[in-house]
Each structure stands twice: as C-alpha cells, then as structure tokens.
Amino acid sequence: MPSTIAVRISEVTEEATGIRSLRLVAEDGAPLGPYEPGAHVDVVGPTGVLRQYSLCSPPEDPASLLIAVKREPGSRGGSVALHEAAVGDALEIGSPRNLLAVAPDADRHLLVAGGIGITPLLSMAYALHRDGAEFSLLYFARSRAEAAFADLLEEEFGDRVHLHLGLSPEEQPAVLGASGTGLSARSHVYTCGPAPFMDQVGAVLGDVVGADHVHTESFVAAEIDTEGGTAFTVELDSGEEFEVPADRSILSVLSDNGIDVFSSCEEGICGSCVSGVLDGVPDHRDNCLSVADRAANDRMALCVSRAKTARLTIELY
Ligand code: FES
Structure with missing residues (x-):
C-alpha cells in the first residue's frame, strides 16, 4: 500500500449475524472524510493482512469512517482478525478510492x-x-x-x-x-x-x-486471496518467457521486464489488466470476471490470478 493513515477503532457495533461495523478515527485527530459515495479503502488488520472494505458512513462526514466486516468462514486472518478487534485497537488504512461512481446525468x-x-x-x-x-x-x-x-x-x-x-x-x-x-x-x-x-x-x-x-x-x-502461490512460467504469444515467483504477480514480472500492461487497481477489481489465456489453466483470484468467464478459462486478471498448471501462455489485449 503506497501510503497509509494510522487510525484507531472508536466504536464496534454488531450489525447483523456475522457482520460487525467498525468506526475508524485518525490517530492524529485529522479529518478522514469527505469521500466519494461508493468508495472503499485498503485496511491492514491486526495480523498484517490487507483487505478492501467499502465505506458506509455518510460520505460528507469528515470525523470518522465506517466499515462493515462479514466474518468469512475461509478467512486467512482478514475478516476473522477484524471480528476479534476491539475499541482502541490501531489499524492502518489507505486513502478512499472509488470504482462505483454515481452517474451524474441519470434520471433515476x-x-x-x-x-x-x-x-x-x-x-x-x-x-x-x-x-x-x-x-x-x-x-x-x-x-x-x-x-x-x-x-x-x-x-x-x-x-x-x-x-x-x-x-x-x-x-x-x-x-x-x-x-x-x-x-x-x-x-x-x-x-x-x-x-x-x-x-x-x-x-x-x-x-x-x-x-x-x-x-x-x-x-x-469475497476476500481476494493472494497467498499460497507457487512459481510458474508465463509465455507471451510473442514467444517471450518469464518465471513468476511464488510471491510475485504476473503483472509485476511483466512490468519489471519492460512490458506494459494496462492496469489500474492491481487488486483484481477493475478488470483493466484482463488478458487472454491461450494455453494452460489459470487459478482465478480476481473479483472482476463473471462466473462464465472464469469457467471458460480463456481470460484472466494478471494482477492477482495465478496458474494451476506449470505454464501459461497468455495474449496481452
Ligand atoms: S489492474 Fe484491476 S483487475 Fe488487474
């Protein structure tokens, strides 16, 4: 996360079965809002796991930010840790970002x-x-x-x-x-x-x-699962080959080798980096492709998804 804001949990509310909200205030008392409606923030929880959560306080309220966390059964520490956090605990957050803007010219x-x-x-x-x-x-x-x-x-x-x-x-x-x-x-x-x-x-x-x-x-x-990867080889349709280590993304390896891939969120959300899969089976870890796209296995998000096979041949769009 490029730059973070130190925050503290000021209030915890059980909002529904398995869902709690956390109110966050800045450690230094600085305003955290306003933010654009529909925005989300990166949150680094008590165990160091980074997850994204939508903001759900009134957007014009500068005093605090509210997030709601659903306890995910398969959580690797993200939502579970936030369900064990208490008032006074410290967290790190990124700046609010928005991928779901209100259309200004809509009639309804x-x-x-x-x-x-x-x-x-x-x-x-x-x-x-x-x-x-x-x-x-x-x-x-x-x-x-x-x-x-x-x-x-x-x-x-x-x-x-x-x-x-x-x-x-x-x-x-x-x-x-x-x-x-x-x-x-x-x-x-x-x-x-x-x-x-x-x-x-x-x-x-x-x-x-x-x-x-x-x-x-x-x-x-769903939580974006970027952990537990193994190394694999990526081949471009041009014939160039690159090793993708267990702790690196395809996108970052290609970028380090001077190959430009259009990208934005780098979190598997926006779909900017989605590219074609010509051979091999992707391990989809994004939250942008539809169920049908994932089943077809002919496209993948290069920023988060990995490989189920030792090699993947991809076509950059
Ligand atoms: S850059 Fe947004 S999905 Fe990959």
Missing part, C-alpha cells in the same frame, strides 16, 4: 444489494438522498437477522428501501423485473453482492437500462 438510480453488498450502496444512498435524486434501493438478504443496517436504511430512506428476505435465486428475477418499472434508458443500476447475484441483476435490468448503465462492485463479496 436503482441500487441493488445482495447480502454484505449493501455497504457501498449505503454510502451512495446517503448521497442520492442528500442531493434529492430519484432513487430506490432493493436489498436481498437471507433473513432480517442477516441484513446489516436494515433498521437504519428504513429510518433514513423510508419507502425508497425494499427489503426482500429469504428469496431463492429462482425467485429473484421476477422481483428484479418488477423493479425495472419506471426505469428508462437514462436510468442507472448499481449492484453489489456475490457474482452470480450481480450476473442476474445485469441479465434482468441490462435489457431495461442498457448493459453499460449497470455498474457492479464485487470486491466486498
């Missing part, structure tokens, strides 16, 4: 959250409400007990919030389809949650507003 905004995916959409709802924009928020969760911020959402945004609890994936398209009433080609949809959920939102509502008006944010749904 529809926010669609699946589970813990509510977090970036909560900050967007604060901003849309503040600005008097036309918006609705659909929130799908297994139960009210597992729906973080449900009470707050209803108190803050009233009948703009529509909670859908306990629906199966097969039941969700009908609800999504009905929510498209009133949307136009000038409307924008923002969704965050598990990849299959977001795929479904895009499939149903992309027909109404246009695929380029459906904005997705996937990284909060």
Whole structure:
C-alpha cells in the first residue's frame, strides 16, 4: 500500500449475524472524510493482512469512517482478525478510492444489494438522498437477522428501501423485473453482492437500462486471496518467457521486464489488466470476471490470478 493513515477503532457495533461495523478515527485527530459515495479503502488488520472494505458512513462526514466486516468462514486472518478487534485497537488504512461512481446525468438510480453488498450502496444512498435524486434501493438478504443496517436504511430512506428476505435465486428475477418499472434508458443500476447475484441483476435490468448503465462492485463479496502461490512460467504469444515467483504477480514480472500492461487497481477489481489465456489453466483470484468467464478459462486478471498448471501462455489485449 503506497501510503497509509494510522487510525484507531472508536466504536464496534454488531450489525447483523456475522457482520460487525467498525468506526475508524485518525490517530492524529485529522479529518478522514469527505469521500466519494461508493468508495472503499485498503485496511491492514491486526495480523498484517490487507483487505478492501467499502465505506458506509455518510460520505460528507469528515470525523470518522465506517466499515462493515462479514466474518468469512475461509478467512486467512482478514475478516476473522477484524471480528476479534476491539475499541482502541490501531489499524492502518489507505486513502478512499472509488470504482462505483454515481452517474451524474441519470434520471433515476436503482441500487441493488445482495447480502454484505449493501455497504457501498449505503454510502451512495446517503448521497442520492442528500442531493434529492430519484432513487430506490432493493436489498436481498437471507433473513432480517442477516441484513446489516436494515433498521437504519428504513429510518433514513423510508419507502425508497425494499427489503426482500429469504428469496431463492429462482425467485429473484421476477422481483428484479418488477423493479425495472419506471426505469428508462437514462436510468442507472448499481449492484453489489456475490457474482452470480450481480450476473442476474445485469441479465434482468441490462435489457431495461442498457448493459453499460449497470455498474457492479464485487470486491466486498469475497476476500481476494493472494497467498499460497507457487512459481510458474508465463509465455507471451510473442514467444517471450518469464518465471513468476511464488510471491510475485504476473503483472509485476511483466512490468519489471519492460512490458506494459494496462492496469489500474492491481487488486483484481477493475478488470483493466484482463488478458487472454491461450494455453494452460489459470487459478482465478480476481473479483472482476463473471462466473462464465472464469469457467471458460480463456481470460484472466494478471494482477492477482495465478496458474494451476506449470505454464501459461497468455495474449496481452
Ligand atoms: S489492474 Fe484491476 S483487475 Fe488487474
């Protein structure tokens, strides 16, 4: 992480089953906000593990930042450590970054959250409400007990919030389809949650507003696993070969060898570095490719994904 801000946990709240929020204040008392609605921060937890979390406090509040952490069963220390952290504990964070910006020219905004995916959409709802924009928020969760911020959402945004609890994936398209009433080609949809959920939102509502008006944010749904790699060989379609050590990414190895690959987040989120796979089997560790893309194994994010085979042949886009 390029530069970090020393923060301290000032408040811990159990928001739902397995989800707690942490309020963060700067060690030196300096303001941490405002930030752009939809933004996230890198957080280095008590065990030194770096994870990304969406910000979910009101974006214009300079005094503190709020993150919500879901305890992930397979966590290597990121979410579990933050579930054991207490008021007064010190953490390091990066500066807020945004990959899910509000479209300024939209006639209407529809926010669609699946589970813990509510977090970036909560900050967007604060901003849309503040600005008097036309918006609705659909929130799908297994139960009210597992729906973080449900009470707050209803108190803050009233009948703009529509909670859908306990629906199966097969039941969700009908609800999504009905929510498209009133949307136009000038409307924008923002969704965050598990990849299959977001795929479904895009499939149903992309027909109404246009695929380029459906904005997705996937990284909060899973921790990016960059650990446990082994070395492998990457061959470019030009014939050049490079060894990728266990602790380096393909992107960084190519960059060190003077090969420019378009990249931005370097966290498997934005999709900028996605390239073709001509041979070998990638070990997908990103949160930007769809389930179908991953299954096809013909594309991969070079910043985080690795190889299941001893060699990979890739085609740079
Ligand atoms: S640089 Fe963003 S996914 Fe790789």
